[in-house]
Amino acid sequence: MIDLLPHRPPFRFVDAVDECNPGRDVVARWRITGDETWLAGHFPARPVVPGVLQIEALAQAGAVAVLADPRYGERLPLLGGVEDVRFPAMVEPPADLRLAVTIERLGSRGGWGRAEASCDGT
Template structure:
């Protein structure tokens, strides 16, 4: 079941095409967790130059996609509404498998710690039930400018 679609996602985070990677939010429990989806298609700009003939989603973009899902969770959380979330640090990024065109990337993010305007999320990306990436993201939330 889809909780948020593309237009609603764009109301929350500043990322736009071609850098908005979240297609939909499937589950959302504010202040706790989110499950979102990224459909990786052969038409992605980044696939044109990343391993031609054997395209795969770059690991850095998997982390960025997880960070975008985390931003949605953070900004839907009670104390951070109407703000902007920024990555403070990336910890323990582990890449287990490649993500190829046609994959439906499932993004799971759990809010593990919050203190003032900072926090930590534990994230996991998977395809067909197999984990492809895990990473801990530290974030800072600031008032929205503009």
């Protein structure tokens, strides 16, 4: 299902889709190995996955759910905004990030949903 995404490496952050109900919800995964080139600069002594990349990974997971719906399959998924974002813990490699997205509203101009990334249950 990740091939539904227009994103390609090195900017595709969804590695696998565990569950998907088209147009409704998705559970996906992003495996961070520690070998990613951007980690060399964020931060050299203690690599940390940037929050903005976690948001992008969630947006990509949500895009899978939207693009799996035949009504939206030909669309270009663009992130239009985020609200009420919190990062309760740092994500340090290696890590398996669980990406859970629920689509709450879909329309002709886009959609809205809720998303949560977790790592080892946090």
